Amino acid sequence: MATTLINGINYSWANVTLILFGVPVVGITKISYKRKQKxxxxxxxxxxxxxxxxxxxxxxxxxxxxxxxxxxxxxxxPNRDPFQIAPFDIPIVFDGSRIQPEKHVLRSVEFMEDGFDASQGDTKLMITVPLVIGGIEK
Structure with missing residues (x-):
């Protein structure tokens, strides 16, 4: 007996590709962005x-x-300073077999912080970098 997928296939992290400076970033583990209006x-x-x-x-x-x-x-x-990178776009592509492709673009992005945090016992070192964003296209 065949199993029916009630809602089809959902997007998952495996379907997300983030592109920085024309190159897909494989070492990214999280992207977060939002738009709000007062x-x-x-x-x-x-x-x-x-x-x-x-x-x-x-x-x-x-x-x-x-x-x-x-x-x-x-x-x-430039000068090994991520704050000197000119504003850039970040395309985020949702794609894969059996799902509808979609693309979001974060416009005029710049990095806001350059920090480091590590603790004893860490098996991986992660960096969270806040972004200033000029617009979001969906």
Missing amino acids: KENNYGMGAQPVSRGYGNYEYEGSIELYQDEWQRIIAAS
Whole structure:
């Protein structure tokens, strides 16, 4: 008897490819990004809102990658300083057999921090790098 997949095949981490500077990054373990917009009620007479105001769009994100992958980025940076890299785009491709391909692009990205954290017993060294993002295309 054949098993029926009720909702088909879902995207998974195995379907995500992140491209930095034209090269797929294999040492990345996490990508996080979001877009938000400030929205608030405006008040006049009485206690109930009389209108709603809409503010700016804001973008934030981060990547988590292996220390050696981050060191390669630093080595290729101008003056070995990742903060001197000109704003760049990060394409994120969702692709694989039996799923609908999709692509997101983080626009005008720059790295915001360059830190290090390790503890006794760590079997891998990971770096989380916050990103400043100028826009997100989906």
